[in-house]
Amino acid sequence: MLTIDKLLYYLEQQFVNFVILEDFLKKVKRSFDDYVAYFREGLLDDREIADKLGVSRVNVWRMRKKWESGENSVSDDSRLSISEDTFEHLLSQTFKSEVNARKVRSELDLERANLELGFINAFKQYSGVELVSMHTKIENLRAEIDALNKASSKKNKQVVNGEINSLKSELDEYIKECSIREMELYYECMKKLATVHEAESKSNYKNSKGHK
Structure with a gap:
């Protein structure tokens, strides 16, 4: 039976997944300037920058080479690169979200069916008396x-x-x-x-x- 606690838990999970997706979209849209800001600071190595931006170390290395060569922009393919861990994590969260959604829908359908069955049984009793x-x-x-x-x-x-x-x-x-x-x-x-x-x-x- 679907309870208020279960519904609140489901909504909380949906909010968490939304935050994860929003963060993912931000990482996908990393521009060349995002990399340059870290390169100019010179405080982090490529691994640390990759962790900060949620991209692969190879992608950071590629952006650093372009920056060092004096290029001011990169192709869309480079800008859309993300780390494998980030992508797998997103897929995992999306799958969990779908499983939870199907479970809640199933419980709602079952609850509705029980209510309809109860109504029909009550109607039979009423019609019998009538x-x-x-x-x-x-x-x-x-x-x-x-x-x-x-x-x-x-x-x-x-x-x-x-x-x-x-x-x-x-x-x-x-x-x-x-x-x-x-x-x-x-x-x-x-x-x-x-x-x-x-x-x-x-x-x-x-x-x-x-x-x-």
Whole structure:
């Protein structure tokens, strides 16, 4: 069951992943000037600069050679180089984020299914109470008809048949009335479920628009 603590934990993980991604994008966009600033300071070696910028030592060495040769810019391919560790870490965090997202979605779907099942069970109980008087009347009419059939004789058969036919007509009317009322109740149930799904769809649509 999805709890508030689980939801908060999931949101916290999403925020952490967002920070990691934001940091990654900053590292990807390293410009030549980012390297030059460290080269001019002369306080760090290539390994330390690579750690600071989140790129490979080879990339720092390449930028240093270009700086020493007097070049003022580098190609996009060089600027987009990142360290293998950084890339693998990003992939790992992205995978974990997807796993957590699927887990939360699964728990939400299960919780919704349980709520719908509970609603349907409650509806069945309600409809049973709502229709109990009609069902009782139908069963009583059937019992009367059976009793008359068993008690009929040649002497009063015509009279009994008249009573049976009258009871059968009454039984048919009650069955129709009960069926119509049962369909009305089911229709009300379906409308309520459809309203819930529609509200949920609108909420999901608004949330998806808000994240764009």
